Amino acid sequence: MSSQEPIEETIWLTPEGYKALEDELHHLTTVRRQEIAQRIRESKEHGEFAEDNTELEDAKKEQAYVESRILEIKAILGSAEILTPEDVPARKVGLGSKVTLRNRRNKAEFTILVVSSAEADPEQDKISSSSPLGAALIGAQKGDVVKVQAPGGTTSYEVLKVSKGVRKKK
Numbered sequence: 001m002s003s004q005e006p007i008e009e010t011i012w013l014t015p016e017g018y019k020a021l022e023d024e025l026h027h028l029t030t031v032r033r034q035e036i037a038q039r040i041r042e043s044k045e046h047g048e049f050a051e052d053n054t055e056l057e058d059a060k061k062e063q064a065y066v067e068s069r070i071l072e073i074k075a076i077l078g079s080a081e082i083l084t085p086e087d088v089p090a091r092k093v094g095l096g097s098k099v100t101l102r103n104r105r106n107k108a109e110f111t112i113l114v115v116s117s118a119e120a121d122p123e124q125d126k127i128s129s130s131s132p133l134g135a136a137l138i139g140a141q142k143g144d145v146v147k148v149q150a151p152g153g154t155t156s157y158e159v160l161k162v163s164k165g166v167r168k169k170k
Helices: 015-046 054-078 132-137
Strands: 011-013 080-082 097-103 109-115 126-128 145-150 153-164
Touching: 011 015, 015 054, 015 080, 054 080, 109 132, 126 132, 132 145, 132 153
Parallel strands: 011 080, 109 126
Antiparallel strands: 097 109, 097 153, 145 153
């Protein structure tokens, strides 16, 4: 049995996405770690019985989450490449594309940015290229109709506009 090295895959991030992860990492390492350490110290000082100290247990769980997230962000940033305008297709949907869509059923229009899963945030209209909608859009052009399978059934969207969502730095 041979052991293989894991293949590191490039994670493409917009400049804003890369900066947001750097900022989150900085906050976790400089602020959250200290806050949690302080909570743990205070819990130990006030806790009579270690097994009954729920505040200490909660702080330790939060510490584990923060340390896990720090490792995750470091791994993402370590294999990240920043998208430039030249990386984003001009007329077809790809990573970094800003896409305006119309729901064919209810005629609602909305605009999304297609990003990698590491940067996806549906609440901010950043849709992962590997999500059902993102995957259906890759390669689409203005005027195309894409069908998306979702738990509630199939939905069709018309691509109204495709532009580069990544801009040159000023």
